[in-house]
Amino acid sequence: MSKLYKVAVCGATGAVGNQMIQCLEERDFPVGELRLLASERSKGKKLTYKGEEIPVQVLDENSFEGIEIALFSAGASTSKNFAPVAAKAGAVVVDNSSCWRMDPLVPLVVPEVNPKAIAGYTTKGIIANPNCSTIQMVVVLQPIHELAGIERIVVSTYQAVSGTGQKAIVELEGQLKALHEGRQPEAKVYPKQIAWNLLPHIDVFQDNGYTKEEMKMVLETQKIMGDDSIKVSATCVRVPVRYGHSETVNIATKKKVSVDEVRAALAKAPGVKVVDDPANLVYPTPLEAAGQDLTYVGRIREDISQDKGIDLWLVADNIRKGAATNAVQIAEILATDYL
Template sequence: MSKQWNIAVVGATGAVGSQMIECLEERDFPVGKISYLASARSAGQVLEFKGKPVVVEELTRNSFEGVDIALFSAGGDRSREFCPAAAAAGAVCIDNSSAWRMDPDVPLVVPEVNPQAIAGYGKKGIIANPNCSTIQMVVALKPLHDYATIRRIVVSTYQAVSGTGSKAIAELDRQVKGLLQGKSPDVSVYPHQIAFNCLPQIDSFEESGYTKEEMKMVNETRKIMAADIRITATAVRVPVFYGHSESVNIETEKKLTVAKARELLKKAPGVKLVDDPAKGRYPMPMDAAGQDLTLVGRIREDESIENGLNLWVVADNIRKGAATNAVQIAEILVGKYLK
């Protein structure tokens, strides 16, 4: 019998935490004991794991005795407070927040791109999950970068409301239904109505005029792929429930034809090529929702520069953009590093 591992899911009642549980079940991760941890107001709820009831417990610094791996998706403040406590108790933390991503002693990992970085987990006992938009973009760009060396990236994202959480999902649903009934929209999660609208703001603005979300993509991509890549980003919230879309323009050192790009992406891990515009086949959020592959299409040369290419990249932000990526990291961790 293969070894089993004790797992804690921190933020188990949230959108990503719930998906982490589902991914552990789907991928048949070798779970021994599982603990669900959340805030005091969620403690006492009864969830399930593989058909058996699991009572949600309040998250405290003493919650990690005997835990091997702690999957965190409870926000940056809780990650900053509780990841060190979990690591001190002997657990390896895989954190979905932005709290540890740019810490030089914490690996920032996308398994299809830089799995070797997991080896550095021992410095702090923490591995960071990148931003959802960063994950899908680097999965698509990794094979192209390996072949032609990407010099510059210009990316615009069209991000689903599920990236904000369950309250945002409920708000979009409520606004759409209300507006169709002639009611004024209730606006609470976002600064403006999101139904039938697009908001060119995700997170707060910095002095540069960029948002924190945009700078996450810049800084995380450099840490994961190459420190000298030039990158600029515009992040937009759109009235879609699940699935982030991205328009990605790259400039490479050597020529990368459309045919070669398609050849590379067709065999790239974690990628599904969906690129037959003449037949109306291209990636869409509704097709990405519920699966773990990153869909890539609309591949065409950028005729304004010598070595340029445009791509359209779509993925389920809650699955590959968060929960699945974390579980994939855990799979490599127990397969290669933990004893």
């Protein structure tokens, strides 16, 4: 019988934490004990795992005793305070926040791209889960980089409101209802109305004019792909979609490759599904990606503005592959190869 692990989910009552629990069940992760942790306001709640109701415990300094794998999705400040506590108690932390991603001693991992980096967990006992928009992009970039080498990436994202959390979904739905009823919608979660609108503003603006979200895509892509020479420019846009981030990606390659070569490489790539027949109106959309774990890619075409360029469109579920599923995949490799 394979070993069963004592697993904690920190931030269990949030959208990603809930999805982590579901992914552990769907993927039949070898859980011997599941400990659900959240803040004081979730005290008394129960969540279901494999038909069993499990009470949510309040996160504190003693929450990780005996835990072997701790999946964190409770925000950067919580991760900063409690990930080292969990690691000191003997758990390996897989953290979904931005807290540890750029720490040079913490591996930043997308299993389809750099699974061997997981071995670096021993330094701090922490593995970082990348940003949702970065994860789905690098899954598609890696096979192209192996095929032709990537020099430069220009990406524009169209990111669902669920990336901000449940409160943003509620705000979008409330604004749509207000507009339908002829009332003025209220904007509290976002600085401007999101219903029937687009906001070219995700996270805070930096001194260089980019937002923090855009710089995450730049720096995380280079770290995951292990190549600081890859130039990245990003524009991140919030759109009135519940689930599923979409991206247009323009790639400048070192070697000229054909669309057929790119399509063939992506068709063989783990975690990627090619949905690309625009002549018959076949291309991926957020509705089709929602609830799925793959990254869907279409609109693959040569960039007519440069000699060695490829344009493509990709979509993935930001709560699943962009967060929870990626974390559980990391935990699976930990369990199989390291623990």
